[in-house]
Amino acid sequence: MTAIVATVGRVLASVDQDYVFQARQMQALSFVVHIPLVCFGIAFPAMVLFVEWRYLRTGDSIFRTLARRWSKVMLALFAVGVVTGTILSFELGLLWPEFMARFGNVFGLGFTLEGFSFFIEAIFIAIYVYGWDRLSPRLHFLSGIPVAIAGVTGSLFVISVNAWMNHPGGFGLQDGSAVDAQPWSALFGNFYLWHEFVHMYFAGYIVAGFLVAATYAWGFLRGRRGRYERTALIIALSAAAIAAPLQVVIGDWAAREVATAQPTKLAAIEGLGPTTSGAAEHLLGWYNGHTVVYGVKIPRLLSLLAFHNPDATVQGLDAVPPQDRPPVNVERFAFQTMVGIGTLLALLGVVYLYVRLRRKRLPTSPWFYRAVVLAGPLSLVALIAGWITTEVGRQPWIVYWTMRTSDAVTGASGIPVGYGALILVYVCLASGVVWLLSRLRSAPLEVDRDG
């Protein structure tokens, strides 16, 4: 019996061991599932607390009803987030054991810290959501504050690891492994952390805000325009509409950091072959291996955007050997998707703010609400496209210019089987969550009195 099992094991293990592509897809899939929940972790507790604070200030029970309902959604999304987050930490080991083995001593601390954030979030979210009616109003409000803080610090710690992968430091190398690791300075003394974090923080409000607003805008179009719905729509939409235009400024900052610290990534984003002074920017188009064809060319714009100088020299892809370049068209497509959608969302935000602040009302045109309904899913697409830009642009390195992704992947077989199984499970999970949210949404308002 044991012999048979051992033989089966050897047969399985002798299958082609190079699963980098599947492993990357699997990691990306899990990430795509997890990252929208992170947005809600960053932004939603603050929004719920704001609503509850309004209730405490005004005594208007509509705010209390709204906060209660939102807090239930918050808990459900958090529970799913715990699960998808656990899966991500499993996958770091399952898919990239060499990465963990050689560099875990440098960046692992970020996840240990994140674990504690997660704990605090889990504890207080339970007290908050189950504590309606049981705690005094003030105490209940206070119990929500750690949730909002921990949601932000948790993402800060995880992003510190990502910033380190993109801009590694704080260790010495010996036989390809990190030695003399200085985890604190590696993670938090890294200037690359700050633009990534602020960019993600604003993205959290854009995604959570527009997604929540989209559900109410949908209701608006169907005639559900009571005071309750208007209040909910105004709060969610305000958060997103303010964050979206400001994100343009933050994005400019991020782009310039990438230009100086990761010139190859920038060259891939723009499809810039040779190193060029006064480089042009191309909208759309296709990179044919040397230059962008079929695109709209805007002279000198790239130099201007990347270095604020129309004559600045921008390093091209040719500066590094072909095997050290990321896949250019994926990178360009992802980046342009993010920027394109981001621009539209910013415009939508400005329209809303103008009407809301100058005319002191909500926009009346149904087209505005149709746009908001679209903005929800689009903001999610932009978020994912942005992360693809960051992570695909880092390739072929898992630790930038230090360790190749292909050297980090597991030697265990069966990755394709796991990939298939994971897709299946996630599809089920996603449909479950959508179904749950629609059920929570359609629950009659009175139910909340005892819910």
Add this chain to the structure above:
Amino acid sequence: MAEIPMVFILAGLVAYTVLAGADFGAGLWTLLAGPGRAGRAATRDHARHAMGPVWEANHVWLIFVLAVTWTAYPRAFGSITSTSAVPLFIAAVGIILRGASYALRGQLDGTRGQRVIENLFALSSVLTPFALGTVVGGIASGRVPVGNATGNIVTSWLNPTSILIGALAVATSGYLAAVYLAADAHRLDERTLERDFRNRALKAGLCAGALALAGLFVVHYDAPPLFNGLTSDSGAAMVVVSAAAGLMTLLLVWRNHFGPARASAALAVAAILAGWALAQRPRFLPGLTIDQAAAGRSTLLAVIITVAVGLAVLLPSLVLLFRLFLRGRLDPAATPDSTVLDSPHVAQKRKTRLRASFAGATLLIGAGATIFADAGWPRAVGIVCLFACAISTFGLTATEPEEQM
């Protein structure tokens, strides 16, 4: 110093086994809820209700264990996760399903296919502890060598020791859950449920005890070094403590003292995990001691500081949660709080103009400094201004009343 993070890891494992184990066990009882005197639905509702508020916090212990392991013992972590990929993947899928059942808590009632979905969830709570147990068995019996997937991907977890520990993990989960749910039923004055779970606790406890005894024989033949460690010196002492605590728990459950029974059950789990660690010490994986596996000094120090500070925040919070929870302050359907604030009609001074100018000014300074400053503190000031602008604008848009159209 190299061993301190290992103590954290073991403590995290004990917490995970005791807390999340009780949750997985609750799933097991949903699956086996047939023969009880209380109905299937009552059993299921009770299990779900009893776990609801603490579910997330219980499961974060696993993330804690993983994160400390890969930070403090990266090479060992990489070796374990690559060789034991299959059971870890099974556990991961099980955790997804288990989590989904909590995210959907209570919402499934009365829908079609409810039974099938519930059974799927329950099955996942048997699979997960079993799979995680087999990983422990693989490590304990020395079947996980150092390196990227250098061990046998099948026999590293389908071997006598692994299967035994997997089964033991399932039985222990069922046991912990039954003790816990009996105590909760007692608190809620649900006599039938209390009796059901008491019987289940006794059965599962005997099962776990029998498996533990059988385990000593299996380990004797399958993993002699582990057996020697468990039967000599401090390892043996821990086995004795664990056995005594286990018997004590059975006795306490028999006498309906569920509260103390929880504590002694946790002690039994802690003692056997400590016994395993002592039996293996100083070996972590074959040919790799804890000292050799440990990361450098700064990393270990950082982990120790982080965990110490983290626990200082975490433990009071956990105590608060469990106190509220165990005293029923987080139970659903309670009497609404009577403190209803009257509308105070805060005299809304028209500070709108001031706020608007503030938002405008911070926007200009913030955008200017962020775009034109190259680095350092001017940019930091710019970012802070942008945040200030966002908050003040939000104050304007979200609180101003609408004018009637």
